[in-house]
Amino acid sequence: MDFSQLPKNFFLTLFQYTKNVHSDQYPAVDPTREDMNLTGKVVIITGASRGLGATAFAPAFAKAGVRGLVLIATNSKALKKVEQDINKINSEIKTLIIPTDISDGQAVASAFDKVQATFGYADILINNAGINSDGEGVLISQADEETWWRQFEVNGKGTFLVTRSFINQLPTRDAPATIINLTTGAAWKGNPMAPGYSISKLVAQQLIPAVAAVHPNITAVALHPGLLDTDMLPQSMRHFDRETPELVGGLAVWLSHPHAHFLSGKVIASQWDVDDLLARKLEIQGGNDLTVDLVGKFGPGQFS
Template sequence: MDTPEFDPDCQVKGTAFTKKNYRDVYPAVDPTRPELSQDGKVVIITGASRGLGQMGFAVSFARANAAAIVLLGRSSEGLAKTESLVKEINPATKVLSISVDVTDEAGMNKAFETAVEKLGVPHVLVNNAGALVKLDTIVNTDVESWWKTQEINVKGTFIATKAFLKHTGDTPSEPTTIINLISMAAQGIPPGMSSYSPAKLAVSKFTQFLAMEHPTITSVNLDPGVAATDMGHGVPYLAPFIGDTPELSGGTAVWLATGDKSFLSGKYVSVCWNVEELESRRRK
């Protein structure tokens, strides 16, 4: 009996909301398009020392000609690498790297104050910092690692967002965007993710509250798909499905930070979905 051919895109197709779907950058989300220019904008990215923060968001906003990019992360060495990449791509973009733990409220508040003092009020926040501390069953997972996953993903997003809103105000005079990284794990019951899955579900709900409380700020849940990051490679059963590029996440984030995307505020968006089709259905 022949073994059915495995389709590495089955997860993308199974969660598709649009007719066309992508796993890499395509013209509509190409950050070098003049229509997606971030000229004049200050962008803050958490978890910027590696993975999506580095190769996706920082790189893409640099290509989109952001006026300034603030890189927040724990690894000074990783931040230096990200800063070097940004400067290589776009020497005109100002870069400020600050080593800080996203769960450190005092440290994060100071980091945002420093950013505003040196670069001005930010326009975009990408809450990218996240972690899956341990992949295991509930019985075998220790309380500390289970709760650490919650703290990094939920508490970290909360702290960064509060610090951001402190400087933008409730009704910012310029277009302002908050992008919260979530995961398709929030929609299912993936083995070993009893902490990570609920954490991303909590972030998703948190984004809905942001949209309700701050209607003039566009707050979106962004699912990066299954990307080739340390976290992605850390889940063995996801290996056959890895294929969504960090650049796709970065380009989609740039698109979300451009023009009026308020119709997506409080909602879930997968980087795999065709943004042109989303735009065409905005009235629905």
């Protein structure tokens, strides 16, 4: 696809839902603010060895003063580097590194045994791990079946396995918790040049309303981070305005507080202003905004 003729802010405004939008961290989502403190909380971050896991979520929760950070990814050496960076931010945080393939059910169960042994339980889950094997673009007719399916193994099955274990490790059925699943705008609208990635991320996105509907104690939100300078961003997309890791990480901290519970079951974008979202709280709670739905006229009344 040729994006070269589109304005640099095209993706910032394409799905604009709030009057104000942001590409960088702003005061309301600054994790160092006193009212953003998460003292005593334990956070699990998957895909923590690189990308947003390493540059956005781990630093933000460290700045918010959490009690513990559980770092999950397959690359143990890279996880140790992230752990060192966390210690530079806040040496009082206890970290737990668990090299894990989240698409392996036994490995995920073992990881949560370690979480329980170290912390008792975790309060916040960031389902950040994901892969994009479509690269710069691949048509369905040309896709390799094993490469295609591996995206579903990680982005879909893996996110499900971690989410299930997280819910089951909570100390009580009404214990407050937060689950944030990373999604993409391509999951909302589809992308014919990256069908495996966009559809598999829709699985992770649609787990959110499934959780929210039956677990009122959990704030479950799907988060589209925007365009960021990671190794998953195709070269063809790099001329567009990009969001910073600090914006995405700060928003995740903001979502981990009770004030964000009205967004449970919804999908949001990191660029949207949180004060503007709060101003539309009743509208969001009372309708189908920020959900995936089928568009059309339905019911026998349309034929009378």
